[in-house]
Amino acid sequence: MKKIVIAFVLFSFFLSCQKKEENFTKEMIEELIISDNGLPSKYTFLDLYILTNNNEILKTNNNELNEFYERHYQKKFKTLDEFLDEVLNKNFVFDKSLFRHIVYLESFKLSEEIEKQYSEIGFDEFLKKYSKKTNRKNAEFELNKSIIKENEYSTVVYLLYKNRYDIGVDCYIGKYYITKREESFK
Numbered sequence: 700m701k702k703i704v705i706a707f708v709l710f711s712f713f714l715s716c717q718k719k720e721e722n723f724t725k726e727m728i729e730e731l732i733i734s735d736n737g738l739p740s741k742y743t744f745l746d747l748y749i750l751t752n753n754n755e756i757l758k759t760n761n762n763e764l765n766e767f768y769e770r771h772y773q774k775k776f777k778t779l780d781e782f783l784d785e786v787l788n789k790n791f792v793f794d795k796s797l798f799r800h801i802v803y804l805e806s807f808k809l810s811e812e813i814e815k816q817y818s819e820i821g822f823d824e825f826l827k828k829y830s831k832k833t834n835r836k837n838a839e840f841e842l843n844k845s846i847i848k849e850n851e852y853s854t855v856v857y858l859l860y861k862n863r864y865d866i867g868v869d870c871y872i873g874k875y876y877i878t879k880r881e882e883s884f885k
Contacts, residue, residue, distance in 0.1 A: 721788040722880075727880070727884050730742060732780065733762060733765045740761055742761050745761065746760065746856075746865070747759050747787065749793055751795040751798070752792050752794055753795045755795065755807060756808070756857055757793070758807075765779065768783075807853040807857075809857065813854040813855060822862050825858065826840070829842065829855050830842060830877050837885075838878045839879065840876070841874055841875065842875035844875060859877060863881075864878065865883045867883075
Protein backbone atom coordinates (compact mmCIF):
# COMPACT_ATOMS: atom_id res chain seq x y z
CA MET A 700 0.00 0.00 0.00
CA LYS A 701 2.86 2.38 0.84
CA LYS A 702 4.36 1.80 -2.60
CA ILE A 703 1.11 2.76 -4.30
CA VAL A 704 0.78 5.94 -2.23
CA ILE A 705 4.40 6.89 -2.93
CA ALA A 706 3.96 6.18 -6.65
CA PHE A 707 0.80 8.29 -6.74
CA VAL A 708 2.51 11.19 -4.94
CA LEU A 709 5.53 11.00 -7.23
CA PHE A 710 3.31 10.83 -10.30
CA SER A 711 1.29 13.85 -9.11
CA PHE A 712 4.53 15.70 -8.46
CA PHE A 713 5.77 14.77 -11.94
CA LEU A 714 2.57 16.07 -13.51
CA SER A 715 2.69 19.30 -11.53
CA CYS A 716 6.30 19.93 -12.52
CA GLN A 717 5.54 19.37 -16.18
CA LYS A 718 2.70 21.87 -16.36
CA LYS A 719 3.68 25.47 -16.97
CA GLU A 720 0.21 26.96 -16.88
CA GLU A 721 -2.84 26.27 -14.80
CA ASN A 722 -5.31 23.66 -15.90
CA PHE A 723 -8.15 26.21 -15.81
CA THR A 724 -7.71 29.97 -16.21
CA LYS A 725 -9.60 32.42 -14.02
CA GLU A 726 -11.88 33.14 -16.97
CA MET A 727 -12.66 29.44 -17.40
CA ILE A 728 -13.42 29.09 -13.69
CA GLU A 729 -15.81 32.03 -13.90
CA GLU A 730 -17.57 30.29 -16.80
CA LEU A 731 -17.96 27.12 -14.71
CA ILE A 732 -19.81 28.95 -11.95
CA ILE A 733 -23.52 28.30 -12.14
CA SER A 734 -25.60 31.45 -12.42
CA ASP A 735 -28.83 32.00 -10.55
CA ASN A 736 -30.92 32.38 -13.71
CA GLY A 737 -32.49 28.94 -13.28
CA LEU A 738 -30.89 27.53 -16.42
CA PRO A 739 -28.41 24.66 -16.39
CA SER A 740 -24.81 25.57 -17.12
CA LYS A 741 -23.65 25.16 -20.69
CA TYR A 742 -20.52 23.46 -19.29
CA THR A 743 -22.29 20.60 -17.52
CA PHE A 744 -21.16 18.31 -20.36
CA LEU A 745 -17.52 18.96 -19.45
CA ASP A 746 -15.95 16.20 -17.35
CA LEU A 747 -13.95 17.46 -14.39
CA TYR A 748 -11.74 15.23 -12.26
CA ILE A 749 -11.06 15.44 -8.55
CA LEU A 750 -8.73 13.57 -6.22
CA THR A 751 -9.90 11.63 -3.17
CA ASN A 752 -8.01 10.64 -0.05
CA ASN A 753 -8.07 6.95 -0.99
CA ASN A 754 -5.98 7.52 -4.14
CA GLU A 755 -8.97 7.44 -6.44
CA ILE A 756 -9.98 9.97 -9.03
CA LEU A 757 -13.61 10.92 -9.33
CA LYS A 758 -15.21 12.11 -12.56
CA THR A 759 -17.67 14.92 -11.91
CA ASN A 760 -18.91 18.19 -13.41
CA ASN A 761 -19.36 21.82 -12.45
CA ASN A 762 -22.90 21.28 -11.11
CA GLU A 763 -21.66 18.66 -8.66
CA LEU A 764 -18.71 20.81 -7.60
CA ASN A 765 -21.09 23.67 -6.95
CA GLU A 766 -23.15 21.34 -4.71
CA PHE A 767 -20.03 20.11 -2.85
CA TYR A 768 -19.02 23.69 -2.21
CA GLU A 769 -22.45 24.68 -0.88
CA ARG A 770 -22.82 21.58 1.31
CA HIS A 771 -19.31 21.03 2.63
CA TYR A 772 -16.80 23.76 1.80
CA GLN A 773 -18.40 27.21 2.14
CA LYS A 774 -16.74 27.70 5.53
CA LYS A 775 -13.32 26.62 4.32
CA PHE A 776 -13.29 28.73 1.13
CA LYS A 777 -14.49 32.33 0.91
CA THR A 778 -15.87 32.02 -2.62
CA LEU A 779 -16.84 29.39 -5.14
CA ASP A 780 -14.11 30.78 -7.45
CA GLU A 781 -11.48 30.12 -4.78
CA PHE A 782 -12.83 26.60 -4.21
CA LEU A 783 -12.84 25.75 -7.93
CA ASP A 784 -9.33 27.11 -8.37
CA GLU A 785 -8.08 24.95 -5.50
CA VAL A 786 -9.89 21.86 -6.78
CA LEU A 787 -9.12 22.21 -10.49
CA ASN A 788 -5.64 23.74 -10.39
CA LYS A 789 -4.02 22.80 -7.11
CA ASN A 790 -4.92 19.13 -6.60
CA PHE A 791 -7.21 19.62 -3.61
CA VAL A 792 -7.94 16.19 -2.07
CA PHE A 793 -11.55 15.35 -1.16
CA ASP A 794 -12.58 13.08 1.65
CA LYS A 795 -13.96 9.97 -0.08
CA SER A 796 -16.57 9.53 2.66
CA LEU A 797 -18.44 12.53 1.20
CA PHE A 798 -19.27 10.39 -1.81
CA ARG A 799 -20.42 7.16 -0.16
CA HIS A 800 -24.09 7.89 -0.96
CA ILE A 801 -23.41 9.25 -4.44
CA VAL A 802 -23.32 6.19 -6.66
CA TYR A 803 -23.66 7.86 -10.06
CA LEU A 804 -20.18 9.44 -10.08
CA GLU A 805 -17.49 7.28 -11.67
CA SER A 806 -14.35 6.72 -9.63
CA PHE A 807 -11.17 4.96 -10.69
CA LYS A 808 -7.54 4.37 -9.85
CA LEU A 809 -4.87 5.23 -12.37
CA SER A 810 -3.48 2.38 -14.43
CA GLU A 811 0.15 1.89 -13.43
CA GLU A 812 0.98 0.63 -16.92
CA ILE A 813 -0.40 3.78 -18.60
CA GLU A 814 1.26 6.05 -15.99
CA LYS A 815 4.62 4.39 -16.64
CA GLN A 816 4.19 4.70 -20.39
CA TYR A 817 3.24 8.38 -20.05
CA SER A 818 6.32 9.06 -17.91
CA GLU A 819 8.60 7.33 -20.40
CA ILE A 820 7.34 8.84 -23.67
CA GLY A 821 6.10 12.27 -22.54
CA PHE A 822 2.84 13.98 -23.37
CA ASP A 823 3.37 14.73 -27.07
CA GLU A 824 4.09 11.09 -27.93
CA PHE A 825 1.30 9.98 -25.60
CA LEU A 826 -1.15 12.20 -27.47
CA LYS A 827 0.06 10.86 -30.83
CA LYS A 828 -0.28 7.28 -29.67
CA TYR A 829 -3.82 7.56 -28.30
CA SER A 830 -5.31 9.83 -30.93
CA LYS A 831 -5.75 10.19 -34.64
CA LYS A 832 -6.32 13.29 -36.75
CA THR A 833 -9.89 14.27 -37.53
CA ASN A 834 -11.58 16.71 -39.88
CA ARG A 835 -14.27 17.53 -37.33
CA LYS A 836 -14.87 21.20 -36.63
CA ASN A 837 -13.69 22.27 -33.12
CA ALA A 838 -11.66 19.08 -32.59
CA GLU A 839 -8.15 18.41 -33.76
CA PHE A 840 -8.04 14.73 -32.74
CA GLU A 841 -10.22 11.69 -32.27
CA LEU A 842 -9.50 9.33 -29.40
CA ASN A 843 -8.11 6.07 -30.79
CA LYS A 844 -10.25 3.77 -28.64
CA SER A 845 -9.24 0.68 -30.63
CA ILE A 846 -5.89 0.52 -28.80
CA ILE A 847 -7.22 1.34 -25.34
CA LYS A 848 -8.20 -1.50 -23.04
CA GLU A 849 -11.36 -1.03 -20.99
CA ASN A 850 -9.45 -0.65 -17.70
CA GLU A 851 -7.10 1.95 -19.27
CA TYR A 852 -9.65 4.34 -20.75
CA SER A 853 -10.15 6.49 -17.63
CA THR A 854 -6.41 6.90 -17.10
CA VAL A 855 -5.81 7.93 -20.73
CA VAL A 856 -8.63 10.47 -20.59
CA TYR A 857 -7.45 11.78 -17.19
CA LEU A 858 -3.90 12.34 -18.49
CA LEU A 859 -5.31 14.23 -21.48
CA TYR A 860 -7.41 16.29 -19.04
CA LYS A 861 -4.36 17.11 -16.90
CA ASN A 862 -2.71 18.45 -20.05
CA ARG A 863 -5.58 20.79 -20.91
CA TYR A 864 -7.51 18.56 -23.30
CA ASP A 865 -11.17 17.61 -22.96
CA ILE A 866 -13.11 14.69 -24.43
CA GLY A 867 -16.36 15.26 -26.27
CA VAL A 868 -18.59 12.39 -27.29
CA ASP A 869 -20.68 12.16 -30.43
CA CYS A 870 -23.24 9.64 -29.19
CA TYR A 871 -24.82 9.34 -32.62
CA ILE A 872 -21.72 7.92 -34.32
CA GLY A 873 -19.91 6.72 -31.21
CA LYS A 874 -16.73 8.75 -31.56
CA TYR A 875 -14.74 10.52 -28.86
CA TYR A 876 -13.13 13.80 -29.83
CA ILE A 877 -10.15 15.43 -28.13
CA THR A 878 -10.41 19.20 -27.86
CA LYS A 879 -7.98 21.71 -26.43
CA ARG A 880 -9.40 23.17 -23.26
CA GLU A 881 -9.41 26.68 -24.71
CA GLU A 882 -11.68 25.47 -27.53
CA SER A 883 -14.12 23.99 -25.01
CA PHE A 884 -14.65 27.47 -23.58
CA LYS A 885 -15.23 29.35 -26.84
